[in-house]
Amino acid sequence: MAINNQEMQSKILEAFNFRHATKVFDPAKKIADDEFNTILEAARLSPSSFGFEPWQILVVQTPEKRELFRDFAWGANGAFNGTAGQLGTASHFLIFLAHTDVNQTHNSEYQQKFMKEVKQLPDDVIGFINQAFQKFQEHDFKIEGQRQITDWAGKQAYIAAGNVMSVAALMGIDSCPIEGFEMDKTSAVLEQHFGIDPKVYQPAVMVALGYRADEPPFEKTRRTMDQVVSWF
Structure with missing residues (x-):
């Protein structure tokens, strides 16, 4: 049965209110392959400036590979809450890479x-x-220049990352965007252990996915619509 617009609007807003930056996932709960493939497809189909798709996605599933980032990925290592963090508990862990000037000049x-x-x-x-x-x-x-073009590509990667989290939320899957990592050390690990050439690709953002271990401790807060939007 087709969903009418009112039902669709309700489901969309419900998903966006459901979504929060999940700090700890339930490690026993894993995202089904078909659902994760849908999430990846949402990223692949995402729009980008001039349609150049200046991003790559690494899916880091091996625990040993994830641990390579623990010492300096402070936004994902659980240091602030005394847990294994997203690195240790997420069902799936993504790293979005931005193309540099080598590809995007x-x-x-x-x-x-x-x-x-x-x-x-x-x-x-x-x-x-x-x-x-x-x-x-x-x-x-x-x-x-290298920095400006890489930053531009990173903006495009964020569009894909945003779609990943939105589509996940629509399926009842939790997520967390992560910028809390040391860029130089992350890039060095990617080069040494993943074969990523830092002259060609730089890390833009990480996204952890899975199912929350606990409900969020605070209610979602945002500015009001009037504070966000101006009509002319």
């Missing part, structure tokens, strides 16, 4: 291949997009 070899093989665009359209993206980077947003 206008006219890069990566972008040319992406537009031809993934987007399957004709040469004349690729030429137009190259010109438009160069103007966007150099003039409109002034995104030039």
